């Protein structure tokens with residue numbers, strides 16, 4: 001079996017008396033989608049924050065691509081190739097899809113300021129940016145401001161940006177949230193393809209998407225992983241059914 005690209009070992013995090021992450025270990029292997037599911041307040045988002053570096057664990061380690069990244073900042077983790085999708089709507093609404101993608105390519109190339117060369121004219125940014133947009137089916141929307149993209153298109157733009165940043169593994173917190181059924185279908189197809197380029201660890205509440213996409217599922221309840229397995233194993237697991245899925249899983 002291939003070595004995991006991402007490995008979380010014995011992470012613990014408490015907020016006061018509340019143990020939000022209680023000795024969590026899991027990994028992400030090349031080519032897979034690993035979904036993290038669990039009831040509201042189980043600690044899924046806090047776990048993702050600890051993996052991407054915006055929340056420091058109390059104890060435990062995070063390893064990426066063979067190296068210990070526990071002490072790295074979110075920006076250093078992103079530069080190392082651990083990508084996280086973020087809401088494009090919170091960036092610059094007037095910037096076009098292409099401009100966002102070009103800025104992501106520029107960040108990857110490590111040239112933040114080019115005073116004498118307008119970004120919009122730079123072919124070394126434009127071509128990889130257009131390729132990232134094409135990868136998510138947005139090549140025809142390159143000139144459209146982010147604010148004018150549909151919700152589903154913005155989600156795809158987020159994916160294009162992490163690709164343009166050179167991410168080799170992706171963390172996604174509820175990628176399906178707010179998508180209509182058409183948008184969910186498109187994003188499901190895209191993520192399904194994408195796993196070969198960059199494996200994905202995702203938190204997701206949409207069980208149809210989880211069971212359609214995931215190679216493995218981990219179930220988090222009160223900060224603890226109660227089960228990890230294939231969708232079939234998770235569906236049939238009595239502890240999971242009792243703790244979380246209920247009879248809908250039948």
Ligand SMILES: Nc1ncnc2c1ncn2[C@@H]1O[C@H](COP(=O)(O)OP(=O)(O)OP(=O)(O)O)[C@@H](O)[C@H]1O
Pocket residue numbers: 015018020038039040041042043044045046047
């Ligand atoms: N910065 C913080 N300070 C104190 N408590 C926090 C903080 N962040 C999260 N919590 C608490 O930790 C618990 C886990 O929250 P978290 O958002 O990680 O859960 P979740 O599984 O992602 O939930 P949901 O599915 O509703 O998004 C919750 O009880 C939450 O109120």
